[in-house]
Amino acid sequence: MAQVIGIDLGATNACVAVMKDRTPAVIANAEGYSITPCVVAYGRNGDRLVGQIAKRQALMNPDNTFHSVKRFIGRKYDEVIDAAEQVSYQVLPDSNGGVKLNCPILDQEFTPEEITAQILRKLADTANKYLGEEVTQVVLTVPPYFNDSQRQATKDAGKLAGLEVLRIINQPTAACLVYELERRSNETILVFDLGGSTLDVTILDVGDGVFEVLATSSEPYLGGNDFDKKIVDWLAAEFQRIEGIDLRNDKQALQRLTEAAEKAKIELSSVTQAEINLPFITATQDGPKHIDTTLTVTQFEKMCSELIERCRIQIENAIRDARIDKSAIDEVVLVGGSTRIPAVKEFVRSLTGKEPYQSINPDEVGSVGAAIQASVLGDGWTSFCCVSWDYTYLSLGIETLDGAMTTMIPRHSIIPTKKSEIFSTATDGQTSIEIHVLQGERLFAKDNKSLGTLRLNGIFPAPKGVPQIEVTFEIDANGILTVSAKDIATEQERSLTINSLFVEQKELEQMLKDAEKYYQEDIKLSEPIEARKMAASLVVQTERQLTELGKKASEADKIWIEELLKNLRETIAKPDSANDSLAVLALGGKLLSNKTQPVLMQMGSPIYALTGAPKTGN
Ligand code: ADP
Ligand code: MG
Numbered sequence: 044m045a046q047v048i049g050i051d052l053g054a055t056n057a058c059v060a061v062m063k064d065r066t067p068a069v070i071a072n073a074e075g076y077s078i079t080p081c082v083v084a085y086g087r088n089g090d091r092l093v094g095q096i097a098k099r100q101a102l103m104n105p106d107n108t109f110h111s112v113k114r115f116i117g118r119k120y121d122e123v124i125d126a127a128e129q130v131s132y133q134v135l136p137d138s139n140g141g142v143k144l145n146c147p148i149l150d151q152e153f154t155p156e157e158i159t160a161q162i163l164r165k166l167a168d169t170a171n172k173y174l175g176e177e178v179t180q181v182v183l184t185v186p187p188y189f190n191d192s193q194r195q196a197t198k199d200a201g202k203l204a205g206l207e208v209l210r211i212i213n214q215p216t217a218a219c220l221v222y223e224l225e226r227r228s229n230e231t232i233l234v235f236d237l238g239g240s241t242l243d244v245t246i247l248d249v250g251d252g253v254f255e256v257l258a259t260s261s262e263p264y265l266g267g268n269d270f271d272k273k274i275v276d277w278l279a280a281e282f283q284r285i286e287g288i289d290l291r292n293d294k295q296a297l298q299r300l301t302e303a304a305e306k307a308k309i310e311l312s313s314v315t316q317a318e319i320n321l322p323f324i325t326a327t328q329d330g331p332k333h334i335d336t337t338l339t340v341t342q343f344e345k346m347c348s349e350l351i352e353r354c355r356i357q358i359e360n361a362i363r364d365a366r367i368d369k370s371a372i373d374e375v376v377l378v379g380g381s382t383r384i385p386a387v388k389e390f391v392r393s394l395t396g397k398e399p400y401q402s403i404n405p406d407e408v409g410s411v412g413a414a415i416q417a418s419v420l421g422d423g424w425t426s427f428c429c430v431s432w433d434y435t436y437l438s439l440g441i442e443t444l445d446g447a448m449t450t451m452i453p454r455h456s457i458i459p460t461k462k463s464e465i466f467s468t469a470t471d472g473q474t475s476i477e478i479h480v481l482q483g484e485r486l487f488a489k490d491n492k493s494l495g496t497l498r499l500n501g502i503f504p505a506p507k508g509v510p511q512i513e514v515t516f517e518i519d520a521n522g523i524l525t526v527s528a529k530d531i532a533t534e535q536e537r538s539l540t541i542n543s544l545f546v547e548q549k550e551l552e553q554m555l556k557d558a559e560k561y562y563q564e565d566i567k568l569s570e571p572i573e574a575r576k577m578a579a580s581l582v583v584q585t586e587r588q589l590t591e592l593g594k595k596a597s598e599a600d601k602i603w604i605e606e607l608l609k610n611l612r613e614t615i616a617k618p619d620s621a622n623d624s625l626a627v628l629a630l631g632g633k634l635l636s637n638k639t640q641p642v643l644m645q646m647g648s649p650i651y652a653l654t655g656a657p658k659t660g661n
Contacts, residue, residue, distance in 0.1 A: 047180040047209060047420055048170045049413025050163065051217065052197065054113040055239025055266070056380070057081050058410035059166040061174065062418035067221075067411040069404075070173045072165065078380070078406055079169075083161045084108040085148050093165045102298035105131030107148045109158045111240060114263075115142045116155040117189070117196030129264070156196050160203035167206055181206045182417040184409050187213040187245055187259045190545040194521060209420045210520050215245035216254045217412025218378045221403055223249060230373035231257070231365075235358065235391050235399070238379040238406075240266035244357045246365040246372070255455075258364035260357045265350065267308070267381040273346045274304035278319065278334060286332055288325060296324050300334075307338050312383045315340045344386045351390050358394055375399045380406035435460075435544065436551055439516055439524065442479035442488035444469060444579070445572040451516040454484060461517040465531075467508045467583070475500040476512060480526050480541065484558035486565040492546070492554070497539040499528040508583030518544070579615055582608055 048070075051058045056078045060069045069077045074095050084097035085107045092100065101108045114126040120136035127134035133145035135152065143152040163181075170178045185197055194211050201208035212220075215234035222232065229250030236243040242262040248255040278300055279290045290296040299321055307317035321334040344351075362369055375397040382388060382405045391399055403411055435458060440450040443466070451462050468476060477498050483491030502510050511531040518524050522545070527538035546554070585608055589601065596604075 045176065045180065046170075046174055046178060047182060047417035048167070048178050049182045049184075049217075049410050049415070049417040050166050051184045051214070051407075051409030051413055052113065052159070052162070053081060053238050053379075053406075053409070054111050054241055055081060055268070056406060057162055057166055058407050059170050060407065060410040060414035061170060062414050065418075067403075067414050068173075069407045069410060070169050072169045073172075077404075079162065079166060080110075081112065081159075081162050082108060082110045083112075083158045085146050087148065089149055091161065093161050099302070100298075101131070102294050102301065104148075105294075106133065107146050108132065109144055109146075109153070112144070112155045112158045115144070116159060116200065117193035118142055118155075126263075156200040156203055159197070159200035163201055163204035163206060167204060179205070179207055180209050180417075180420075182210045182212060182413045182420065183208055184214045184217045184413050185211055186241075186243055186261070187215055187256050188243075188261060191522065191543045195542060198521070210416060212413060212416050213245075213254075213256065214243065214378070214409050215247060215256070215259075215376075217409045217416070218376050219247055219249050219254055220412040220415045221408050222374070222376055222400060231367060231371050232374045232376055233358070233361070233372045233395060233397075234376045234378055235354075235382060236378035237354070237381040237387060238266050239381070240264065240268050242266060242354060242357055244361040246361050246367070257367070258361045260360035260364060262353065262357050265353055266379075267305070269350050270308050270347050270381065270384065271301055271304040273350070274307055274338065274343070275300045277338075277342075277346055278304065278336070281336065282324070282332075282334060286325075286327065288327065288332075290325060293325060299324060303334075308343070308384070311338065311340050311343050312385060340385070347384075347386065351386055354387070354390060355394060358391070369395065372397060376408075377401050377405050378408050435518065436546060437482045437492075437544075437554065438484055439494075439518075439544070440481050441466075441514065441526075442481060444576055446488050447486060447569055447572050447576070448481050448483070448488045448491055451514070452518065456518075458518045458522060459520045461515065463513055463515040466512045466514055468502065468505070468510050468512075469507055471507045472504040473507065473510075474502045474504055476502065476528070478514060478526065478528050478539075480524075480539065482544065482546070483554055485554075485561065486569045490557070490561070490565075494524075494541045494543070495526075495539050497526055497528055497537055499530060499535060499537050501533060501535045502530050503532050508579070509587075575615055578611055582611055582615070 079094040080098040082097040084092045198208045242265045245259040310317040438454040439452045443449040480494040481491040524541040529536040
């Protein structure tokens with residue numbers, strides 16, 4: 044079977060891995076590095092540069108060098124105006140309110156998906172070479188807070204790169220998968236991911252292969268680049284003090300300073316001092332000038348203490364949002380290249396009181412997690428078959444009689460999932476129904492979030508309750524919901540796809556809070572409706588049994604059952620019957636009583652199947 048690869052797509056770097064003989068292998072690119080910078084540039088002759096080579100010329104060719112494109116993928120222009128100011132290239136709105144990236148050297152505009160596709164293509168080529176076969180399927184990672192549109196756009200980028208994206212997984216989930224590979228138990232894990240330009244802290248409950256994100260807290264502009272910049276500023280300030288020249292105004296010098304700063308920073312993760320040597324950094328009337336200096340770990344930590352301190356807020360926010368006590372964290376997992384900085388590691392250790400878990404390079408762990416997921420999907424690696432990846436955060440259902448919501452997929456269901464139920468019409472001769480798709484925990488449709496409406500026409504006219512409409516809710520592995528409705532008799536079918544089950548954290552919290560707050564009130568209001576719904580379904584079932592199988596019952600029995608039915612029908616039909624639940628329940632109860640049931644049972648199969656009735660749609 045063809046191999047499925049895993050790609051961790053970071054804002055700064057990407058990394059590709061594959062499972063070989065059940066062992067993860069991180070694949071080095073053509074330049075020999077396991078990490079490929081997510082940078083695409085266009086040069087003077089229109090030639091395209093991807094990865095390290097593009098990063099190396101970034102500051103000299105800022106307008107045509109696309110970095111941090113992840114900030115724009117799947118976003119509306121309005122949402123990224125601030126982020127657009129942080130990059131060196133021009134970000135423009137497209138005609139649909141989306142984002143395009145201007146490339147002046149080619150006099151052309153690109154979508155963020157097109158640029159991302161170039162990076163994915165390079166990584167896939169890397170994998171092809173390593174595996175000696177063409178790779179066509181991939182698992183990609185995204186940050187946990189990516190919404191559906193960002194996820195979809197990431198998938199589209201894969202498609203543009205000629206790859207089938209089998210699944211998109213959350214970055215912290217990928218890290219936990221690696222962790223899970225080595226130990227399996229029920230635990231609360233804090234994933235601290237400090238990459239090149241972002242910090243994401245995620246708290247997950249992990250157990251039996253199920254990963255539930257309890258909270259995530261991010262700082263979009265805090266990462267390794269900021270540490271580099273501290274060193275650049277220090278070098279430039281020193282140089283200016285001695286030579287009176289600000290090197291930051293010289294693009295070429297700045298490029299070299301930035302590279303030297305990152306190199307020194309990385310060295311300081313393993314040694315106590317780094318030499319910074321930049322000959323011919325500039326020239327004055329006195330001749331060429333050089334930088335030749337030493338940076339110690341102590342100096343570096345001092346200049347970066349403010350950055351490290353900023354990590355505190357996100358850790359504390361995540362713990363607070365997860366509504367757990369710090370002591371409930373069983374394990375701390377470090378992800379992202381910048382967690383190799385000893386001072387960062389130490390800070391996380393002292394703040395959480397836990398020795399961080401770090402078995403794989405933190406900048407490779409995401410791709411390894413993606414590769415593990417890929418191997419599950421590719422060859423169905425059985426020991427991981429039970430692994431499921433995400434949950435529904437809210438219940439999903441449809442509006443039924445009297446504005447109530449009937450749940451199809453309860454909250455916290457593991458996805459992918461599928462559920463079908465039979466519904467029927469609410470009035471005689473009804474030929475169309477409208478299915479109002481809802482999300483939320485409140486008992487009434489009006490209090491929940493409306494996701495869309497599906498109408499099914501051409502139902503064969505029949506008495507109410509007779510047509511059988513099969514409603515199916517299916518959520519695929521990427522969280523995309525398809526609702527379909529099928530008239531069993533005519534086989535007419537319609538469906539609706541909802542790409543957006545995503546709910547912002549704040550909105551989610553509010554919805555859950557409201558559901559709790561109004562629960563008693565809602566229950567009171569819904570009791571009579573429930574009673575009426577049950578009674579209506581009871582009437583339909585009993586009527587059907589009487590017509591189809593009534594021959595088996597005695598005339599006398601039939602007469603009193605019909606009398607009961609008539610009373611119940613009339614009670615339900617009263618406009619205020621929803622309030623008259625006692626009468627409805629009493630009559631329904633009689634139909635279900637010890638006296639009635641044996642007679643009905645004798646007529647045939649069990650009488651009682653609860654079906655809701657979708658609201659009238661004509
Ligand atoms: P992202 O997830 O944002 O794409 P990564 O996880 O690859 O990024 O992290 C990239 C950052 O990690 C860069 O700023 C890089 O300089 C930094 N980094 C990589 N290795 C080290 C190291 N040994 N010490 C300190 N920083 C490192
Ligand atoms: Mg990352």
